[in-house]
Amino acid sequence: MKAAPFEYVRPSSAAEAIALLAADEDARVIAGGQTLVPMMAMRLARPARLVDISRLTELSNIRIDGENIAIGAAVRQAVVERDALAAEKTPLLARALPWVGHAATRCRGTVGGSIANADPAAEIPLVLATLGGSVLARGSRGARTIAAGDFFLAPMTTALEDDEILVEARFPAWRHARVGAAFLEISARRGDFAFVAAAAQVALDASGACVACAIGVGGATHVPTRLAASDAFPGAAIEESAARKTLALEIADIDIMTDGHASPAYRRRASIELATRALLAARDDALSKEPRA
Amino acid sequence: MSGPGRKFRYISTDRRVREDRRFVVGKGNYIADLAVEGMLHVALVPSQHAAARIISIDASKALASPGVHAVVGGDEIAAASEPLMNGLDTPNVRRFPLAVGATRYMGEWVAAVVADTRALAEDAAELVEVEYERSPHVIDAEEAYKPTSPPVHPAHGSNTLLDRVFDWGDIDAHFAASDQRLSLRVTWGRNSTVPIETFGVLAQWDPWNEILDVRASIQMPKYADQIARALRLPMNGVRVHYDVDVGGSYGVKRGIKHSVLVGHLARKLGRPVRLIEDRLENMRSGDAHGPERVFDIDVAFDNDGVINSMKMRALDNAGAYAGRAPFQLGKPIGAIVGPYRIKSVRYHAVSVTTNKAVEEAVRGFGQSPTNYAIETMVDRVAEAVGLDRVEVRRRNFIRADEFPYLIPSGTRYDSGDYHAVVDKVLARVDWTALVAERDALRAGGTLAGIGVAACLEPSGGNSSFEPLLNPKNATTTWMESCRINIDALGTINVAIHTTSSGQGHETLVATAVGEALEIDPAKIRVTRPDSLSSLPGNSPVGSRMAIMLGGAGFHAAHKLKAKITAIAARQLGCAPAEAAYCEGAVSHGGKTIEWAKIVDIAHRQFHDLPEGFEPGLEASHIMQTPTGEALPTADGRVQMYPCHSFEFHVVLVAIDPVLGKPELRRYVIGHDCGVVINPHIVKGMTLGGIAHGIGAALLEEFVYDSEGQMMSQSFMDYLMPSASEVPHVEIVHHCTPSPLTVFGQKGSGESGYLGAPAAISGAINDATRPLGVRFNKLPIRVGAIADAVAEALEKRKEAP
Amino acid sequence: MKVALTVNGDTREIDVEPRTTLLDALRDSLRLTGAHTGCEHGVCGACTVLIDGAPARACLMFAVQADGFELTTIEGLAPAPGELSLIQDAFCETHGMQCGYCTPGMVLTAHALLRDDPAPSREKIVEAISANICRCTGYGQIVEAIELAARRLAGSNAGPAT
Numbered sequence A: 001m002k003a004a005p006f007e008y009v010r011p012s013s014a015a016e017a018i019a020l021l022a023a024d025e026d027a028r029v030i031a032g033g034q035t036l037v038p039m040m041a042m043r044l045a046r047p048a049r050l051v052d053i054s055r056l057t058e059l060s061n062i063r064i065d066g067e068n069i070a071i072g073a074a075v076r077q078a079v080v081e082r083d084a085l086a087a088e089k090t091p092l093l094a095r096a097l098p099w100v101g102h103a104a105t106r107c108r109g110t111v112g113g114s115i116a117n118a119d120p121a122a123e124i125p126l127v128l129a130t131l132g133g134s135v136l137a138r139g140s141r142g143a144r145t146i147a148a149g150d151f152f153l154a155p156m157t158t159a160l161e162d163d164e165i166l167v168e169a170r171f172p173a174w175r176h177a178r179v180g181a182a183f184l185e186i187s188a189r190r191g192d193f194a195f196v197a198a199a200a201q202v203a204l205d206a207s208g209a210c211v212a213c214a215i216g217v218g219g220a221t222h223v224p225t226r227l228a229a230s231d232a233f234p235g236a237a238i239e240e241s242a243a244r245k246t247l248a249l250e251i252a253d254i255d256i257m258t259d260g261h262a263s264p265a266y267r268r269r270a271s272i273e274l275a276t277r278a279l280l281a282a283r284d285d286a287l288s289k290e291p292r293a
Numbered sequence B: 001m002s003g004p005g006r007k008f009r010y011i012s013t014d015r016r017v018r019e020d021r022r023f024v025v026g027k028g029n030y031i032a033d034l035a036v037e038g039m040l041h042v043a044l045v046p047s048q049h050a051a052a053r054i055i056s057i058d059a060s061k062a063l064a065s066p067g068v069h070a071v072v073g074g075d076e077i078a079a080a081s082e083p084l085m086n087g088l089d090t091p092n093v094r095r096f097p098l099a100v101g102a103t104r105y106m107g108e109w110v111a112a113v114v115a116d117t118r119a120l121a122e123d124a125a126e127l128v129e130v131e132y133e134r135s136p137h138v139i140d141a142e143e144a145y146k147p148t149s150p151p152v153h154p155a156h157g158s159n160t161l162l163d164r165v166f167d168w169g170d171i172d173a174h175f176a177a178s179d180q181r182l183s184l185r186v187t188w189g190r191n192s193t194v195p196i197e198t199f200g201v202l203a204q205w206d207p208w209n210e211i212l213d214v215r216a217s218i219q220m221p222k223y224a225d226q227i228a229r230a231l232r233l234p235m236n237g238v239r240v241h242y243d244v245d246v247g248g249s250y251g252v253k254r255g256i257k258h259s260v261l262v263g264h265l266a267r268k269l270g271r272p273v274r275l276i277e278d279r280l281e282n283m284r285s286g287d288a289h290g291p292e293r294v295f296d297i298d299v300a301f302d303n304d305g306v307i308n309s310m311k312m313r314a315l316d317n318a319g320a321y322a323g324r325a326p327f328q329l330g331k332p333i334g335a336i337v338g339p340y341r342i343k344s345v346r347y348h349a350v351s352v353t354t355n356k357a358v359e360e361a362v363r364g365f366g367q368s369p370t371n372y373a374i375e376t377m378v379d380r381v382a383e384a385v386g387l388d389r390v391e392v393r394r395r396n397f398i399r400a401d402e403f404p405y406l407i408p409s410g411t412r413y414d415s416g417d418y419h420a421v422v423d424k425v426l427a428r429v430d431w432t433a434l435v436a437e438r439d440a441l442r443a444g445g446t447l448a449g450i451g452v453a454a455c456l457e458p459s460g461g462n463s464s465f466e467p468l469l470n471p472k473n474a475t476t477t478w479m480e481s482c483r484i485n486i487d488a489l490g491t492i493n494v495a496i497h498t499t500s501s502g503q504g505h506e507t508l509v510a511t512a513v514g515e516a517l518e519i520d521p522a523k524i525r526v527t528r529p530d531s532l533s534s535l536p537g538n539s540p541v542g543s544r545m546a547i548m549l550g551g552a553g554f555h556a557a558h559k560l561k562a563k564i565t566a567i568a569a570r571q572l573g574c575a576p577a578e579a580a581y582c583e584g585a586v587s588h589g590g591k592t593i594e595w596a597k598i599v600d601i602a603h604r605q606f607h608d609l610p611e612g613f614e615p616g617l618e619a620s621h622i623m624q625t626p627t628g629e630a631l632p633t634a635d636g637r638v639q640m641y642p643c644h645s646f647e648f649h650v651v652l653v654a655i656d657p658v659l660g661k662p663e664l665r666r667y668v669i670g671h672d673c674g675v676v677i678n679p680h681i682v683k684g685m686t687l688g689g690i691a692h693g694i695g696a697a698l699l700e701e702f703v704y705d706s707e708g709q710m711m712s713q714s715f716m717d718y719l720m721p722s723a724s725e726v727p728h729v730e731i732v733h734h735c736t737p738s739p740l741t742v743f744g745q746k747g748s749g750e751s752g753y754l755g756a757p758a759a760i761s762g763a764i765n766d767a768t769r770p771l772g773v774r775f776n777k778l779p780i781r782v783g784a785i786a787d788a789v790a791e792a793l794e795k796r797k798e799a800p
Numbered sequence C: 001m002k003v004a005l006t007v008n009g010d011t012r013e014i015d016v017e018p019r020t021t022l023l024d025a026l027r028d029s030l031r032l033t034g035a036h037t038g039c040e041h042g043v044c045g046a047c048t049v050l051i052d053g054a055p056a057r058a059c060l061m062f063a064v065q066a067d068g069f070e071l072t073t074i075e076g077l078a079p080a081p082g083e084l085s086l087i088q089d090a091f092c093e094t095h096g097m098q099c100g101y102c103t104p105g106m107v108l109t110a111h112a113l114l115r116d117d118p119a120p121s122r123e124k125i126v127e128a129i130s131a132n133i134c135r136c137t138g139y140g141q142i143v144e145a146i147e148l149a150a151r152r153l154a155g156s157n158a159g160p161a162t
Helices: A014-023 A036-041 A077-081 A084-089 A091-099 A111-117 A123-131 A228-232 A240-251 A264-287 B020-024 B060-064 B074-080 B118-125 B141-145 B171-177 B223-230 B256-269 B279-285 B325-329 B331-335 B367-385 B389-396 B418-429 B431-443 B465-469 B505-517 B545-572 B595-604 B679-699 B756-771 B782-798 C022-029 C086-094 C103-116 C122-129 C140-154
Strands: A007-009 A027-030 A049-052 A062-065 A068-072 A134-139 A142-147 A152-154 A165-172 A178-186 A196-204 A210-218 B040-046 B052-058 B068-073 B109-115 B129-134 B160-168 B180-188 B200-206 B211-216 B238-241 B273-276 B293-301 B307-319 B344-353 B447-459 B480-486 B492-496 B524-527 B580-582 B585-588 B591-593 B617-623 B643-655 B662-672 B729-733 C002-007 C010-015 C048-051 C054-057 C070-072
Touching (some): A014 A027, A014 A134, A014 A165, A062 A084, A068 A084, A068 A111, A091 A123, A091 A178, A111 A165, A228 A240, B020 C086, B020 C103, B040 B279, B052 B068, B052 B109, B068 B118, B068 B256, B109 B118, B171 B293, B171 B344, B211 B223, B211 B256, B223 B256, B256 B273, B307 B325, B331 B447, B331 B465, B367 B756, B447 B756, B505 B524, B505 B545, B545 B585, B545 B595, B643 B756, B662 B756, B679 B729, B679 B756, B679 C140, C048 C103, C054 C103, C103 C140
Parallel strands (some): A007 A049, B211 B238, B492 B524, C002 C070
Antiparallel strands (some): A134 A142, B068 B109, B180 B293, B200 B211, B200 B273, B480 B617, B643 B662, C002 C010, C048 C054
16 A cells, blocks of 8 residues: 655745646655545555655745634644633634544644545534635635635535635634633544534623634535524524424424434434534533623 | 462463563564664566466666666566465465466565665666556456356366365254254455565575575474475475564465565575565465455254254355465364354355455464354344344353263364353443443433353464365474473573464463473473474464463473483382372482482483483473364264353443444453463453454454455554554453363463454344444444434334 | 764764665664554554654654754663563563563553653553554553553663663
């Protein structure tokens, strides 16, 4: 199980990386390589040239960018996991990261790489979709921002053009006082890709009423999906039976993925269950936080 | 943990495992660590079809690829070698290392590419062009068994390798006299042991000495013999090196096809050649899948839960070639009634070929699937008579005072006290509290169930299933050997004649020899000569090494002790019988001859040796299995393995009714393997066996689609338990020594695995019983549980 | 393609194809065979090495990517020939292995865990080693080894390296 031969290039800037990609349609970006390298080992991916962006300092920052936390494409998952700023501003991402593979893959794998890979069961794309984040892509024709809802097109397929690289992922940072988050998933084993994953982030006011809400499901659907029900909860306290009913109503109609690992009916039921539990757990997490004066 | 009434110095004591020191520093000596100057590497061309005629193989592009030395197809191998050995008398099921003329499963090796590196060999393997003509295939065993099925081997005439009915006892009368009967079908999915090290072999041919040196990650009886036969070499022209650490096996590391292939390539090319399977080759075409089996059981029992008679049909899917797989229907005959006093049995054993990868020996050699079937049957009987499952087992157990106990199929169980083990386990778990815990979980909306399993581990592997299932094979020995040499400076050197794959044989034999010689085992050197310098043995199969290697070491040590005593007695002026051996010194009448002096006499002072003694101080022992020296009777009764360890599992499972994932909340096993030689080793094997059983019960399966494509080719699809899936397991010890072994020991290499799948299945079925949901097939997957529960709840809702 | 690898404190330049994984380079070019090949697709953990102190899969990285990192293999843990580190000794004490094939990865994972958290809970130990598949032990004695090592570390002033 050895990769087919390829050329390895380590550009010194993002611009050079983009030029390299534009010059060779068989070139591919490698960042953490935790998904690409096994695909190459099995010869299911056989790029002629690997463009390694993992050491580009311009892609290695975590910063506040207006309303967002922007995470550069070369930032490793383990770095975000330990980052106080990211934990404070995007609690949902902090909840999701421990579910991503294992520590031994998170120490190499990047946040951007996981998003660009667009596995329907992957955790980080689900967080991006749920929070309604975006990615900054740059190619030979310039840079553009792509909303998560437009970015994930199909399993393992994104809106990125061949000569584009994902420069950074932008996760909305909520400014509310009481924000709680929860991430849940069901898989055959810990660390495996999920049959179903559910993500929820909730902001409450001092009275406990919901003021902002984001709920999404992954694994069940072809692309990570932010549920429209997210917008149904602000304005009142979140109660279990109503929440379950609202979520069940929406999930009953979403398009469920089919594969050998779990039946579509299972995925639908588990989506309702996990989305409900995640929402309630996020609410409880928020309730546990002191209302700020 | 030591045996009642017997004191040991080293046996059963808390001593380290000597092999561990090299492993923790990364200095194991595995096959992939051996690099030889000029070594070439092999990659394989896999078949793209489940069944096809091979029209042509065009290797021209591959041969032109950089670094390539040869591309070899089946025709060349077939001309250069004899067919690989079959266990049964099925001469027309011919198997060679590469597909010859036709391919019989997807992934089967059609050609081998030899190149300077493995990567270059893989590059070239992609360039080999094979033209196929597809032929009909069969995947399912029931289909394959039908006379209308396309035969995988047309020359054999059908897919049936084995189809035999054994009647042991008056089945019809017992059925007629019983109050009740019931039928069930259970299915054991195709899984395997899947060691983390794949199989690998390195062969070098020396044309001047005419000898083939073979190093391999092998765990296989008669390995050198089979290589020699296949390659038409004299057996002393094949030298297998046993000093290779094997990175796990649990039965399957039997790469005979790999070894014959590489032996041929090494001779052909005059260069050392190494083949190490990659994970794809290992899973898809390493011919190392375990049993895949359907059991149909009819059982006759009385209203009090006493089971009188059983009819069992076991249908095994052997895959594309015969190999040794059908024998895995034979070994369970030695414990076909489990720990129970079932009076008569009809056993219908069927093995068929299909277009799947080839089955190989897996931990338990068919016993774990059989135990799963028997234990599920006992649970059903308990349900039918409305009695507690443990109580029904108690009522059927062979009692401690009935040993040795002859079961209907001809095996005499050596010893045991099943009631005592069960009592201890129930006391440990606090059965009443456990039931209350289950019921509290249920009251809270969780599906919860308790599973129990009682089963035997036949151990001390003889090979009585060979003559039983193949009349042309009159094997009645399955020896193991040990040689001890005291060198000129008095240190002790013990030679063992096999590879090990984690069982700690160096520790085992040092402990046995040290015990017998009353000398600290830490001072004993253990080595592994090559096959040409070895006495005969049969490798660590059938839970046999504690009994057989421990026994051989013990007996060799006692021969040595007799020599030492005789040498000293001459000095002491007494008869050997009057001299007392103690810790290496020999005394009589207040005088003691020390070890150093005895060694000196043996090595230098021939004039002081007793008459007839050879110089030096050496002894060896080739040990016959404690039982199994007789051929089977005409009605198919035979003494299978000599010793019978017992285990009793209790497991509490909780299942979220929507998500369906079983959580193992509590796991307790009672284990009686007689006298334990090294407690750490036995504990590890038991815990590891349970983990493996969790995999078989819940996670692991080689899934094929209807076209014969294997869907679980990687570790992302073939799921083995990680630390997160294995609960803390409590072990309750009991010791019923075996009367047949030197220390009272029995086998433990398959422990845990033999009962865990049955217990976990029982627990899940207990959890879903209130909903009327049953699971009759392993593995029981998360989605299957949740879907069945949802359906049952839906029906309940609809019901008026 | 040339690349300089810093392994167990020594820097050596090797010449490899870009497609050579770090695992193959360690084993074949540097003859450090303690990291084992299990699956070559990043699941089993037998190839675990420490990259700047953190456990990582050596099969999921190409050797040409590995310059400039401090790489630690199992060969770098024993304090001296014939001596074991405290963690290695604990694995021997509890027999936290059988065939030894996953053992280097387990020991390195334990080493990194105890460096970051000298008194890990059972749950944390299980989580840490759940990235490494062992087919022999069922993990019980591996967990015990790490718990024992943590207890012994607490009783000494030494770090996990000694």
